[in-house]
Amino acid sequence: MLNGVVLGILLYVIVFTWIGDSNFGLTVSISLLVVIINATLVGSTMPILLDKLGADPALATGPFITTSNDALGLFIYLGFLTFIYL
Numbered sequence: 095m096l097n098g099v100v101l102g103i104l105l106y107v108i109v110f111t112w113i114g115d116s117n118f119g120l121t122v123s124i125s126l127l128v129v130i131i132n133a134t135l136v137g138s139t140m141p142i143l144l145d146k147l148g149a150d151p152a153l154a155t156g157p158f159i160t161t162s163n164d165a166l167g168l169f170i171y172l173g174f175l176t177f178i179y180l
Contacts, residue, residue, distance in 0.1 A: 098130035121178045125171040132170065133163045 102123035109119035137159050141151035144158075 095127075095131060098127040101130070102127045117178055121171075121174050125167075125174045128170050128174070129163070129167040132166055133159075136162050136166075 105126055106119040106123040109122055110116055113119070140158050140162075141155050144151045144154050
């Protein structure tokens with residue numbers, strides 16, 4: 095979480111300096127924080143869940159985590175973009 099907060103603040107400063115839109119900087123920063131938290135939760139629970147289901151966590155975890163992080167990251171970003179700009 096600390097990683098997300100630090101990177102979010104740094105990203106906000108860069109976006110605000112480069113583009114000059116504080117709402118867009120806020121959108122990107124909050125999205126980054128939530129995506130990092132989501133990736134941590136999915137990455138830590140997926141191997142446990144697959145092990146309980148009887149699948150080999152070492153083989154199946156990679157595709158599930160990558161796909162879910164990409165898809166959910168896009169939905170999180172677009173959701174915050176819609177929420178902040180509307």
